[in-house]
Each structure stands twice: as C-alpha cells, then as structure tokens.
Amino acid sequence: MIIRQALPEDAVKFAELIHQVKTSSNYMLFNPGERKINPDARRKMLQAFQEKSNSAIFVCEDENQLVGYLMADGGFAEKNRHSAYLVVGIAPHYRGRGIGTMLFEELFNWAALQQIHRLELTVVSENHHALALYKKVGFEIEGTKRHSLKMNDEYVDEFYMSKLL
Ligand SMILES: CC(C)(COP(=O)(O)OP(=O)(O)OC[C@H]1O[C@@H](n2cnc3c(N)ncnc32)[C@H](O)[C@@H]1OP(=O)(O)O)[C@@H](O)C(=O)NCCC(=O)NCCS
Numbered sequence: 146m147i148i149r150q151a152l153p154e155d156a157v158k159f160a161e162l163i164h165q166v167k168t169s170s171n172y173m174l175f176n177p178g179e180r181k182i183n184p185d186a187r188r189k190m191l192q193a194f195q196e197k198s199n200s201a202i203f204v205c206e207d208e209n210q211l212v213g214y215l216m217a218d219g220g221f222a223e224k225n226r227h228s229a230y231l232v233v234g235i236a237p238h239y240r241g242r243g244i245g246t247m248l249f250e251e252l253f254n255w256a257a258l259q260q261i262h263r264l265e266l267t268v269v270s271e272n273h274h275a276l277a278l279y280k281k282v283g284f285e286i287e288g289t290k291r292h293s294l295k296m297n298d299e300y301v302d303e304f305y306m307s308k309l310l
Contacts, residue, residue, distance in 0.1 A: 146212070146244070148251045151202040153195065155211060156188035159204070162211040163187075166234030171296060172272045173234065194218075199226055199259055203251050205235075205244045212236040215248035219261065228263040229256065233275075240274070249282040256310055263309055269294065270302040284308045 151159060160182045168177045194200045199219025204211045213235040220228045231252075235244050256264060267290065268275050284306040292300035 146205055146207045148203055148205050148247050150255075151191055151194075151204045151211075151214065153188050153191045155204065156184045156191055158211045159191065159202075159214065160184045160187045162204075162214060162236060163234065165236050169237040170234070172269050172275065174294075199229060199261055201252070201255055203248050203255075205239075205248060207239070210236075212239040213244040213248055215245075215252055217252060217256070217261075217264070219259075227261055228265060229261050231264055231266040233266075233278075245278045246282060249278070253282075253310065261310060263307055265305065265307040267293075267303045267305055269296075270304055276304075279306050282308070 163182050164177075167173050167175065167182075191202065194202050194216070197219055199217075201217050203215045203217075205213035213233075215231065215233045217229040217231050220226050233245060233248065252264075264284070266279065266284070268279065270276075270289070285308070286304045287307050288305040290303040290305065293303045294301050
C-alpha cells in the first residue's frame, strides 16, 4: 500500500472510492445518491486542489485501486489561509487497518511544509471509530453543533474538532 497525493488522472478511481465510502457509511454528509459523483467534476476538483498550496488530497493505493482518502481544503482568505478543513474516508474492507492513521501522518508532514497552523473537521458525535482516530492523532473537541444533522428521522449532534500544529 502506498500513500501519495491524488492527481487529476485519478478522477475515475477517486469517484469510485467516494461512492464506496458513501454507500457503506451513514456518517458522510451526503446520503448515497443525493449528489451525483461525476468523474469529470472530480477531475476538475483534483486539478483545483493541486493548484492551491494550502489544499491537498492524499490517497492510499492498493493493487492499483484507491482504498482511502484524506482531503484538506485550505482557507481562501488571507485571514484563514493558515487553516484547512478535513474530510476522510476509507473503503469498507480496509477500515481498522491503520490507513486513516497513515493518511493523517502524511498530511501533518505536508501541512508543516505549507505553514498550515490549524486543521479542523466536524464529526457526528456517535461516530466512535472516527472519534477514536481523530483523538489518537491529536485532535481535540472544541464545541458541539447541537442537532446539526437529521439522520433516520432523529436529530444528532456533531463535534467541531481541531489540531494546532
Ligand atoms: C473513520 C475512518 C476514517 C477511520 O479510518 P481507519 O483507517 O479505519 O482508522 P485506523 O485503522 O487508522 O484506526 C484508528 C483508531 O480507530 C480505533 N478503531 C479501529 N477500529 C475500530 C472500530 N472498528 N471501531 C471503533 N474504533 C476503532 C482505534 O483506536 C484505532 O487506533 P489503534 O489501531 O491505534 O488502536 C474509517 O473507518 C471510515 O472511513 N469510516 C467511514 C466514513 C467515516 O466515518 N468518515 C469520517 C467522517 S467524519
């Protein structure tokens, strides 16, 4: 398995990975089918991330397939350029094998080089696996978004989490 930055040429495989993550987890923002994952749009997105020095998408590749990603979307204004918002997803059969941890380690190395000072994310309060990963790699809860999502007809909370580098 290798961890590397995603390239525009990865668009088709990247779209497939996002589809797998979404259809296997209730904890991603969009429900399966809610937003079409068009490889062409993904290609443009990968290109745009490549062009921004404070944004990046790391992927884990195994046997020519993408099996995990970690996206860092950097702030666009001068005042928040030092900050990046993160989203992570691992293909179902690859979870619990340390890939999330490896992706974060790679991200921390990159972020330090880009002079990013703050990494932030949100997580559903009952997503214990994701919370375990984030706490393990040094994120702290800094607030609660009360009833910010409605899942299976019930309101659920999300945590704001961050790590300062
Ligand atoms: C949450 C997710 C990103 C974690 O990635 P991962 O590669 O499975 O995580 P790791 O294997 O690196 O495990 C990190 C820690 O999580 C904990 N963990 C591992 N398996 C677990 C499980 N089945 N349940 C709960 N916690 C678990 C452990 O503390 C582990 O650290 P350790 O192995 O040093 O003890 C991944 O499971 C995933 O994509 N889930 C679905 C989508 C999702 O929830 N994304 C996050 C939205 S905020």
